[in-house]
Amino acid sequence: xxxxxxxxxxxxxxxxxxxxxxxxxxxxxxxxxxxxxxxxxxxxxxxxxxxxxxxxxxxxxxxxxxxxxxxxxxxxxxxxxxxxxxxxxxxxxxxxxxxxxxxxxxxxxxxxxxxxx
Numbered sequence: 001x002x003x004x005x006x007x008x009x010x011x012x013x014x015x016x017x018x019x020x021x022x023x024x025x026x027x028x029x030x031x032x033x034x035x036x037x038x039x040x041x042x043x044x045x046x047x048x049x050x051x052x053x054x055x056x057x058x059x060x061x062x063x064x065x066x067x068x069x070x071x072x073x074x075x076x077x078x079x080x081x082x083x084x085x086x087x088x089x090x091x092x093x094x095x096x097x098x099x100x101x102x103x104x105x106x107x108x109x110x111x112x113x114x115x116x117x
Contacts, residue, residue, distance in 0.1 A: 008057035008116045016051040019080040019090045024067045024107050026074045033079055033089035039068055046084050061112035074099030075107045
C-alpha cells in the first residue's frame with residue numbers, strides 16, 4: 001500500500017511532537033542511543049530542537065541547537081530524544097565528522113531534515 005503525503009505528514013507531525021531534544025554521538029548510536037556525549041552538569045549535552053510543520057512527507061528543523069562538546073571528543077552522529085536526560089531515543093543521522101576537539105567547544109546543528117518516501 002502506498003501512503004499519500006497527508007498520511008506521511010500525520011506520522012511526521014506525531015514525531016515532531018515528541019522528538020524535541022537533539023544529542024551528539026562519537027559513534028553509531030544504533031537503536032538505543034549509545035555513544036552519546038554526556039556532560040555531568042547543565043546543559044547535559046542535549047539541546048532542544050524545534051520543527052516546522054511537516055509538508056510533502058518531509059520535516060525540517062526550525063532552530064539551530066548548540067551542544068557543548070568536551071575536549072578530545074568527536075561528533076559523528078546526531079540523535080533525537082524525548083527528554084533532556086534519559087527519555088526515549090527515536091533515531092539518528094550521520095554527520096560530517098567534527099573533531100577531535102582540542103578544547104571544550106560547541107557543535108551546532110544547522111539543519112536536521114527527516115523525509116519519508
